[in-house]
Every structure is written in C-alpha cells, then in structure tokens.
Amino acid sequence: MKNETIRRIAxxxxxxxxxxxFATIASSVFLLIAGSNPFTAYGDMFEYGSxxxxxxxxxxxxxxxxxxxxxAAIGFRMNLFNIGVEGQYRLAAIVAAYVGASVSLPGVLHIxxxxxxxxxxxxxxxxxxxxxxxxxxxxxxxxxxMLNAIAISGLIAWLVREWQAGGSVDATTSNLGVGTExxxxxxxxxxxxxxxxxxxxxxxxxxxLTGVFLVAxxxxxxxxxxxxxxxxxxxxxxxxxxxxxxxVGGVSDKKMVLGAMVLSGVVAGLVGMAEIAKLGxxxxxxxxxxxxxxxxxxxxxxxxxxxxxxxxxxxAFLDTASxxxxxxxxxxxxxxxxxxxIILLAAVIAYEVVxxxxxxxxxxxxxxxxEGESQ
Amino acid sequence: xxxxxxxxxxxxxxxxSFATLGILVLTLVQELGxxxxxxxxxxxTSQTALKWSIPILLAGLGGLFAERAGIINIGLEGMxxxxxxxxxxxxxxxxxxxxxLIGIIGGAIGGLIHAIATVGFGVDHIIxxxxxxxxxxxxxxxxxxxxxxxxxxxxVTQSPRVESVDxxxxxxxxxxxxxxxxxxxxxxxxxxxxxxxxxILRGVLTQTSWATIIALLLVPFSAWLLWRTRFGLRVRISGxxxxxxxxxxxxxxxxxxxxxxxxxxxxxxxxxxITIEMSSIYQEGGTTGxxxxxxxxxxxxxxxxxxxLAAALxxxxxxxxxxxxxxxxxxxxxxxxxxxxxxxxxxxxIRKSKRADAxxxxxxxxxxxxxxxxxxxxxxxxxxxxxxxxxxxxxxxxAQRLRMPAANGQIxxxxxx
Numbered sequence: 001m002k003n004e005t006i007r008r009i010a011x012x013x014x015x016x017x018x019x020x021x022f023a024t025i026a027s028s029v030f031l032l033i034a035g036s037n038p039f040t041a042y043g044d045m046f047e048y049g050s051x052x053x054x055x056x057x058x059x060x061x062x063x064x065x066x067x068x069x070x071x072a073a074i075g076f077r078m079n080l081f082n083i084g085v086e087g088q089y090r091l092a093a094i095v096a097a098y099v100g101a102s103v104s105l106p107g108v109l110h111i112x113x114x115x116x117x118x119x120x121x122x123x124x125x126x127x128x129x130x131x132x133x134x135x136x137x138x139x140x141x142x143x144x145x146m147l148n149a150i151a152i153s154g155l156i157a158w159l160v161r162e163w164q165a166g167g168s169v170d171a172t173t174s175n176l177g178v179g180t181e182x183x184x185x186x187x188x189x190x191x192x193x194x195x196x197x198x199x200x201x202x203x204x205x206x207x208x209l210t211g212v213f214l215v216a217x218x219x220x221x222x223x224x225x226x227x228x229x230x231x232x233x234x235x236x237x238x239x240x241x242x243x244x245x246x247x248v249g250g251v252s253d254k255k256m257v258l259g260a261m262v263l264s265g266v267v268a269g270l271v272g273m274a275e276i277a278k279l280g281x282x283x284x285x286x287x288x289x290x291x292x293x294x295x296x297x298x299x300x301x302x303x304x305x306x307x308x309x310x311x312x313x314x315x316a317f318l319d320t321a322s323x324x325x326x327x328x329x330x331x332x333x334x335x336x337x338x339x340x341x342i343i344l345l346a347a348v349i350a351y352e353v354v355x356x357x358x359x360x361x362x363x364x365x366x367x368x369x370x371e372g373e374s375q
Numbered sequence: 376x377x378x379x380x381x382x383x384x385x386x387x388x389x390x391x392s393f394a395t396l397g398i399l400v401l402t403l404v405q406e407l408g409x410x411x412x413x414x415x416x417x418x419x420t421s422q423t424a425l426k427w428s429i430p431i432l433l434a435g436l437g438g439l440f441a442e443r444a445g446i447i448n449i450g451l452e453g454m455x456x457x458x459x460x461x462x463x464x465x466x467x468x469x470x471x472x473x474x475x476l477i478g479i480i481g482g483a484i485g486g487l488i489h490a491i492a493t494v495g496f497g498v499d500h501i502i503x504x505x506x507x508x509x510x511x512x513x514x515x516x517x518x519x520x521x522x523x524x525x526x527x528x529x530x531v532t533q534s535p536r537v538e539s540v541d542x543x544x545x546x547x548x549x550x551x552x553x554x555x556x557x558x559x560x561x562x563x564x565x566x567x568x569x570x571x572x573x574x575i576l577r578g579v580l581t582q583t584s585w586a587t588i589i590a591l592l593l594v595p596f597s598a599w600l601l602w603r604t605r606f607g608l609r610v611r612i613s614g615x616x617x618x619x620x621x622x623x624x625x626x627x628x629x630x631x632x633x634x635x636x637x638x639x640x641x642x643x644x645x646x647x648x649i650t651i652e653m654s655s656i657y658q659e660g661g662t663t664g665x666x667x668x669x670x671x672x673x674x675x676x677x678x679x680x681x682x683x684l685a686a687a688l689x690x691x692x693x694x695x696x697x698x699x700x701x702x703x704x705x706x707x708x709x710x711x712x713x714x715x716x717x718x719x720x721x722x723x724x725i726r727k728s729k730r731a732d733a734x735x736x737x738x739x740x741x742x743x744x745x746x747x748x749x750x751x752x753x754x755x756x757x758x759x760x761x762x763x764x765x766x767x768x769x770x771x772x773x774a775q776r777l778r779m780p781a782a783n784g785q786i787x788x789x790x791x792x
Contacts, residue, residue, distance in 0.1 A: 034521050081449075081501055135731075137775040138767070139674070141449055141501065145667040146763040153663075154760030296509050299502060334520035334531065341510035345488065348506050352498045 015354045016300075016310075019347035026346075027339045036331035048324035049317055052200055056207045062309075062316035063216045064271050064287075068294025069312055070223050071122075071267035073303035075140075077227065078240035078260050084126055084144030085268040086291025087151035092121040093272030094156055094180065097282035098163050101181035110187040114276070115215070118269035125151065126265025130258040140261065148291075160284050179283030189215075189277040212274035219267060224305040236260055296344045302351060315340055386681070395572075402571045404711045410751065414705035415712070416571035418562070420695050421578030426653060428684075428691030429590045430455070430662075433645030434669020435676060435683035436597055437482075437638040442678060443601055444634030445614035445782045446493055449504030452666030453511025454485035454639040458646020460515040463657030464522065466537035466650065474537060475586060475647045482643015483636045485511060490635040494628055497786045508666075516659065523657070534657035537650065543588060545580035584652050590644070591684075598680040610634045614780035617787045627787060642666060664763075671766045677777045689769070693761040703752035706761070710753065713765075714743040720772055732772055739768065 028038035048054055068085055075082035096118035105113060129147055132138040165181045191208035203209070227233040238246040239256045247253055271294070275287045297315055301307030322336040384392065401415045414420055434451050441448035448454075461481025466474025485507055492503040516531065523529030528536065543551065550556025558577035562570050601607035609630045612620035617627045645665070650657050668690055675689075676682025696705050717740035724732035746753075 136771045138770045146767050149763045150760045154756045158756040332520045334517040337513035338517045341513040345506050349496045352496050
C-alpha cells in the first residue's frame with residue numbers, strides 16, 4: 001500500500017519534473033549556441049531570485065498570472081477554450097477604473113464596487129462568445145480571438161480617448177496624467193507588506209506586495225470548492241470528460257457551456273486589478289499579455305488549483321529573475337521566453353505520455369489481479 | 376428562380392455571377408449613396424484588398440491541409456509568427472525569394488512540432504495548438520534579441536527593412552510592358568458598372584507581386600493535390616476515417632505528419648508574405664490574428680480551396696478599405712452594402728425556413744441601415760474592428776451548416792479504434 005502511494009506521487013511529479021528538466025537542457029543548448037555560459041546565467045537568476053525584495057516582485061507577477069490561469073482553467077475543465085481572457089481583463093479593467101473614479105465611497109465598498117464591475121464586464125464579454133457558441137455553433141476559439149481584437153484595437157482604444165482625464169494630455173508635462181481619471185485612495189486595494197513582514201524582515205527598497213494576492217488566494221480556494229464540492233463542478237467535469245454521457249445523465253450541455261464561459265470571464269475580470277491598484281487608473285500602457293500567459297499557466301498546472309499556482313510562480317520567477325541577466329550580462333534576458341515556451345510544450349507532451357503509461361499500468365494491474373483470482 | 380438557374384451553372388460561371396452581383400451592389404451604393412465616394416470600387420482598393428487577402432488565404436489553405444488530414448490546427452497563428460520572423464531573416468540575408476522559402480521552412484518547423492505532439496504523442500489538438508501559439512511569439516522574441524539586435528536598424532521587436540519580390544503588370548489589359556492600357560481607358564470612360572468592374576480588375580492586375588500570383592496558384596494546385604492524386608486521397612482518408620485507411624495498408628501517421636508540415640509551411644508563407652510584401656519589416660505582433668481569420672475562412676469556405684479564396688477576399692476587403700479612405704465615406708457606404716448583404720441572407724433564410732437566421736439577419740440589416748442613414752461617417756474604431764466583426768457575423772450564419780472532415784480533431788492511435 002505504501003509503495004502504491006509513493007508510485008502515485010512519483011507518477012504525478014514525473015511529467016512536470018521531466019518537462020522542466022528537458023526545458024533546462026534545451027535552453028542550455030540555446031544559450032551555448034548564443035555564446036553564453038548556462039551555469040552562470042542560471043546561477044545569477046537563482047541568486048537574484050533568492051532575495052526577499054525580488055520574491056515580492058515574483059509574487060506580484062504571479063498574482064495576476066494565477067487569476068488568469070484559473071480563468072482559463074474553468075473553461076479547459078470542460079474542453080471549452082476561452083482564449084479571450086486577454087480582451088476580457090483589459091476591457092474589465094478600463095470600465096472598472098472609470099466607474100471607480102467616478103464614485104467616492106468608504107474603503108471596503110469602493111473596492112468591492114470596482115471588483116464587482118470588473119467581474120461583471122469580464123463575464124458579460126465572455127458571455128458573448130458563450131451565447132454565440134450555444135445558439136449559433138460558433139467555435140469559441142475563433143470568436144474569443146475576434147472579440148480580443150475588437151476589445152483591444154477597437155473598444156479600449158476608443159474608451160481610452162473617450163474617458164481621458166481632463167486637461168492632462170499636455171505634451172510639456174510627463175505622461176503621468178495620461179489615462180482615465182485617478183481613483184480615490186479609498187478604492188485602491190492596499191498592499192499587504194505588514195502581513196508578509198510577520199514572517200520575514202522588513203521589506204525595503206519601496207517594494208509592495210499587492211493586496212490582490214489575497215484575492216488570488218480566494219479565487220483559488222473558491223475554484224477548488226466549485227470544481228470538487230459542488231454540483232456545478234461535477235457537471236462541469238463530467239461534460240469535459242464525456243459530453244454524451246453527461247447529457248444522458250441530465251446535464252444540459254448548453255447551460256454548462258454558457259455557465260463555464262461566463263464564469264471564466266468573471267474571473268478574467270479580476271486579472272487587471274493588481275495593476276489598477278498600483279496605477280490608480282487605466283492608462284494606455286496598461287499591462288498586456290497576461291491572458292495568453294494565463295493559458296500557459298493553466299496548461300502547465302493541469303487545471304488544478306495547486307498546479308496553476310506552481311505554474312504561475314515558475315513563470316513569474318522566470319519573468320522577474322531574468323531581469324538580472326541584463327545587469328550581469330551573462331545572457332540575453334529573452335532566454336526565459338524560450339524556456340517558458342519549451343517548458344509549456346514539454347509539459348503538455350509529458351502529461352500525455354504519463355497519462356498513457358498510467359492507463360497501461362492500471363490495465364496490467366487489473367489483469368494481474370484477475371489472474372490471481374482465477375487461480 | 377434566378378437562384379436556381381445560378382445553381383445549375385458551372386462553378387466558374389457561378390462564381391462570376393456572384394462577383395458581378397457584388398460589383399453591381401458596390402456600384403449602386405456608390406452612385407446613389409448619401410456621400411460621394413469612389414473608394415469602394417477604386418483600383419487601389421482592389422489592389423490592397425488582394426494583398427491583404429493573401430495571408431488569410433495562405434493560413435486558410437494551411438488549415439485545409441491539416442484538417443483534411445484530421446488534425447485541427449489552432450497553431451496556425453504561431454506558425455505564421457515563425458514565418459514572419461524567418462521570412463525577415465531570410466529576406467535580409469539572402470533576398471526576398473529565399474526569404475519566402477525560409478519563412479515557409481520556419482512555419483513548417485512549427486508544423487513539425489504540432490505533428491510530433493498531436494500525431495506522435497496524441498496530445499489534444501487544441502492544447503498543442505494553443506501551446507504553439509504561445510511558443511511562436513516567444514521564439515521570435517528570443518531570436519530577435521539574439522540576431523536582429525546585431526543588425527543596423529533591428530531591435531528586439533523588429534527587423535531591418537527587407538526588399539519585396541518583383542511585381543507583374545498584365546500586358547494589354549493593365550498596360551504592363553509598355554502595351555496599351557485597356558482597363559485604364561475603360562475606367563476613364565466612366566461607364567456605370569463597366570468602369571467600376573474595370574477599375575477593380577485593373578487593381579488586381581497592376582503591380583501584382585509574384586508572391587501573390589504563386590499564392591493564388593496554390594488554390595487550384597491544392598484542389599488538384601487533395602482531390603486528384605493518390606497522395607491527396609491518402610491525406611483525406613486520414614481525416615475522414617483513418618481506421619478504414621489503416622485497414623487498407625495506408626500509413627496514416629506518415630500522411631498526417633506530411634499534411635501538418637505542409638499546413639505549417641503554408642502558414643509560414645503567409646507570415647513571410649506579411650513581412651516581405653506588406654510591411655517590409657518584421658514587427659512583433661505583426662500577424663494581428665490573421666492565422667485565426669484564416670481558420671474562419673476555412674470554415675466559411677466549407678473546407679474547400681475555392682471557398683477559402685472567396686472567404687479570404689471577403690475578409691481582406693474591409694482591411695483594404697481603411698487605407699486611403701480619409702473622409703471615412705467609403706467605410707460609411709459599406710454599412711449600406713452590409714445591410715443589403717444581410718437582407719439577402721434574410722431572404723435566403725426565409726426560403727430555407729430558418730426562422731432564427733432570418734430574424735437575426737433582419738435585425739442586423741436594420742441596424743446597419745439605420746446607422747447608415749442617421750450618421751454621415753463612421754468612427755475610426757469601427758473601421759478598425761470591422762474585419763473581425765464581419766468574421767463573427769459570417770460565422771453566425773454559416774458555422775452550423777457546413778461539413779468538416781468526419782474524423783477531424785479525433786486522436787488517432789494505430790491499432791486502436
């Protein structure tokens with residue numbers, strides 16, 4: 001029995017470990033071709049990443065990545081590919097920033113309103129793709145990609161101009177004022193440095209751990225409960241594994257598609273909140289690419305709440321720690337993009353191989369047991 | 376009545392009558408519309424529209440090869456990105472023709488990765504494709520940082536300028552090689568309808584890049600390869616019923632591998648085309664989702680080369696209209712064209728007694744028409760999103776009634792059903 005448990009854990013870890021190992025080897029080859037020493041480069045990154053200040057940066061980067069990963073994972077759980085997190089979170093962020101700036105409320109209410117608006121906008125926008133799929137059979141991959149383009153190059157570009165804070169587009173001053181009207185202090189999610197400092201020393205160098213970190217933790221816990229402890233989560237997984245069987249079992253797949261799509265967008269709406277809390281407004285240089293990175297993180301974490309967290313931390317470490325490479329000059333910092341890409345692809349393949357191996361093993365075990373019975 | 380007669384015509388005549396009908400609508404809108412514009416049927420518009428259609432066409436043909444072999448290729452966009460980078464690198468170092476070839480190879484490498492994952496390891500097609508869409512831009516970014524930053528005028532996000540391939544102008548019709556320019560003469564005459572058709576044709580035949588011509592020739596070539604050769608039959612059996620093919624001794628893995636690599640190569644051609652023929656430079660994010668629009672063209676084209684070409688032209692047209700439409704009148708006039716097209720869809724839906732389609736089409740037609748008559752111009756953001764809106768609207772009406780290869784997207788393992 002004990003052997004069995006060890007086996008299971010070893011099998012679960014085999015795929016991600018193999019993927020990271022393979023990616024490290026492959027990236028080393030790329031580094032060597034580029035004329036850099038891989039050991040120095042990795043050493044620099046680990047030394048840099050072990051500093052407390054940098055770890056705060058890593059957590060700040062991992063927070064939106066994690067939320068984005070969960071948003072994508074909710075769809076993936078039922079083979080629904082919401083590629084539109086990118087457009088959903090940016091649209092949600094600008095509307096939430098606008099609404100947040102136009103009201104003044106006491107702290108908790110103000111923050112709550114901003115989060116609520118972001119979730120509603122994200123859910124509504126992904127809901128469009130859900131409705132198109134359910135009623136018209138439009139593939140959600142294509143529709144969400146088109147909706148991304150519509151949101152980013154159309155709606156947001158227009159709203160940024162429309163909601164431009166008054167009189168601030170002055171070429172003589174810095175572009176600090178460019179963006180929507182600033183949100184009052186009461187609407188900004190405070191940092192949680194004091195929470196972290198309970199465990200560690202004081203965080204210096206003006207680093208702040210975003211309060212949205214707690215939101216991300218809550219999202220993760222709720223996601224876990226939703227998937228594993230609720231009827232909706234069960235139906236969601238059932239539809240993902242075998243839609244025909246689920247339909248026979250009385251699950252309306254149309255309702256599930258729409259529900260999963262909207263929920264995915266609701267979570268996506270929260271992705272931009274850390275940036276809003278930091279900037280206090282939406283500006284034209286608002287952080288991008290978190291939606292696509294979230295998809296990678298979800299695939300890496302196998303849609304599992306804990307797995308996504310590990311994936312988000314890994315990608316955040318690579319993104320952040322690569323900054324040191326520019327300083328030490330031991331390699332080009334873009335090497336982390338290659339690493340992330342290879343880790344992702346290798347993980348996707350490794351999961352498949354391990355899964356296949358596991359099924360074969362189980363079949364072998366079962367037949368061995370049967371043989372034992374008949375003797 | 377007329378529709379039935381059109382349906383009985385041979386294919387080329389049917390397409391020709393649809394094209395004539397389209398030109399007629401464009402002309403009428405221009406002649407009778409609120410604002411004076413000649414941009415809808417201008418020579419420059421058709422010239423640009425053709426150019427903008429080519430990457431979509433190539434991505435669509437790429438999708439065709441993969442999906443005819445039963446492999447969904449969401450990764451076209453990532454392969455296209457590889458094509459833009461390798462195309463720029465090749466064109467900068469060895470000239471534009473070699474550049475296109477190297478772009479094709481770059482895309483085919485992406486196709487190979489997709490084939491290894493999906494065919495070799497049996498990974499879910501969409502997951503692998505999504506992974507490649509993330510890997511492609513990452514790889515391009517890394518390669519740029521290693522190579523383009525060392526070139527004069529290059530950086531992490533762009534390459535130095537590259538040259539385009541040679542152009543061709545049709546003699547006699549469009550005045551190439553110092554011959555008389557018949558279509559220009561016709562266009563100057565200002566005969567309603569005929570002059571507009573002449574201008575559109577002249578744009579297509581003037582200063583056409585050889586890369587465009589090769590891409591267009593790939594349409595009949597793909598049709599011949601897939602439907603008239605032994606190779607094509609084996610590719611198609613891999614997508615329709617691989618197990619039946621296997622029982623006939625066909626090496627399904629081999630044909631799926633080859634088809635997906637061709638698919639990546641075509642997407643890479645599309646990417647190289649963007650770099651070499653359109654922007655003259657590699658730019659990060661320069662594909663702007665055209666790999667996905669190619670997939671939409673594949674669906675709207677009903678998994679057939681001719682249909683994909685028609686879809687690519689349809690999707691390329693609104694892009695072209697943005698250029699040179701400084702007063703915004705042409706984009707405004709397009710609202711009326713859209714309304715007319717949607718009325719046609721309404722009539723079609725009523726005849727087929729599809730109530731939902733008819734209602735949706737009618738509502739959209741009304742909105743489009745009301746907007747046309749209420750406003751004088753359209754805002755610039757509308758012009759920007761129009762191509763994407765058209766893709767969605769087209770899919771709303773046609774996503775359900777088309778037939779894709781039977782075993783498309785299924786994971787095939789030899790010896791297992």
